[in-house]
Amino acid sequence: MATHKKEQFTSLEQEIAAIAKALGHPARVAILQLLAQRRSCVCGELVLELPISQSTVSQHLKELKTAGLVQGEVDGPRVCYCLDPTGWARARQLLGGLLAELPTPSLQPDACC
Amino acid sequence: MATHKKEQFTSLEQEIAAIAKALGHPARVAILQLLAQRRSCVCGELVLELPISQSTVSQHLKELKTAGLVQGEVDGPRVCYCLDPTGWARARQLLGGLLAELPTPSLQPDACC
DNA sequence: CTTTGAAATCGTTAATCGACGATAAACGAA
DNA sequence: TTCGTTTATCGTCGATTAACGATTTCAAAG
Numbered sequence: 001m002a003t004h005k006k007e008q009f010t011s012l013e014q015e016i017a018a019i020a021k022a023l024g025h026p027a028r029v030a031i032l033q034l035l036a037q038r039r040s041c042v043c044g045e046l047v048l049e050l051p052i053s054q055s056t057v058s059q060h061l062k063e064l065k066t067a068g069l070v071q072g073e074v075d076g077p078r079v080c081y082c083l084d085p086t087g088w089a090r091a092r093q094l095l096g097g098l099l100a101e102l103p104t105p106s107l108q109p110d111a112c113c
Numbered sequence: 114m115a116t117h118k119k120e121q122f123t124s125l126e127q128e129i130a131a132i133a134k135a136l137g138h139p140a141r142v143a144i145l146q147l148l149a150q151r152r153s154c155v156c157g158e159l160v161l162e163l164p165i166s167q168s169t170v171s172q173h174l175k176e177l178k179t180a181g182l183v184q185g186e187v188d189g190p191r192v193c194y195c196l197d198p199t200g201w202a203r204a205r206q207l208l209g210g211l212l213a214e215l216p217t218p219s220l221q222p223d224a225c226c
Numbered sequence: 227c228t229t230t231g232a233a234a235t236c237g238t239t240a241a242t243c244g245a246c247g248a249t250a251a252a253c254g255a256a
Numbered sequence: 257t258t259c260g261t262t263t264a265t266c267g268t269c270g271a272t273t274a275a276c277g278a279t280t281t282c283a284a285a286g
Contacts, residue, residue: 029129083215
């Protein structure tokens with residue numbers, strides 16, 4: 001990235017990419033799945049479930065929070081995380097929209113040109 | 114990334130992450146949208162449409178191809194790209210599945226714990 | 227006030243990414 | 257065969273990411 005060229009793209013494209021990027025790591029996918037299952041929020045339990053260190057989990061959570069996909073709420077000495085309904089809805093809208101852009105089962109076998 | 118820890122995660126998590134990662138850059142989002150619109154395949158036209166250099170576009174196309182989202186077909190001196198129906202279906206399945214995991218409009222306002 | 231436990235932040239390191247220009251490869255046409 | 261066009265690859269460089277351990281912060285207990 002010689003010099004960020006991201007600004008040259010649509011803000012929508014940037015927003016989609018930002019969300020996708022947040023999903024672009026197995027640890028973050030795993031975190032989101034855990035939060036979705038036990039819909040209640042967990043905290044350091046995530047660390048126990050994941051094969052990575054506490055500080056690394058914390059970083060991933062920060063990224064997910066920045067992307068708006070996750071919320072953290074301080075509860076005494078620990079922090080409860082859960083999916084952020086607003087950001088999650090947005091993700092569904094944007095990524096779902098992109099994924100839907102191919103009109104489903106393009107009837108041609110696999111021909112390109 | 115001190116040492117890759119990705120292996121520690123489910124292959125499904127890795128697959129989801131790989132697809133999401135491919136979508137994690139505005140240029141690649143833009144490319145996919147272009148290919149979806151003009152469903153026919155374009156080639157160096159992409160370069161004209163995008164604010165980045167030819168070699169950079171080529172790199173992004175390579176990543177999309179590696180992720181299985183795009184196909185290229187040599188046509189004389191030029192190459193035709195289009196969305197790969199198989200990979201695209203897989204992406205829809207996996208990412209759609211993840212996005213659907215939150216049971217929609219969690220009726221609670223925004224409460225976490 | 228001090229201890230204790232949980233979580234975030236800091237500092238570091240290696241690896242990967244994004245971008246570019248330059249070069250090479252592929253191919254049709256002259 | 258040689259030329260022009262199109263695309264891929266190479267080499268480079270700075271920025272970012274992923275990971276860790278160590279340290280700091282913060283809130284509840286004691």
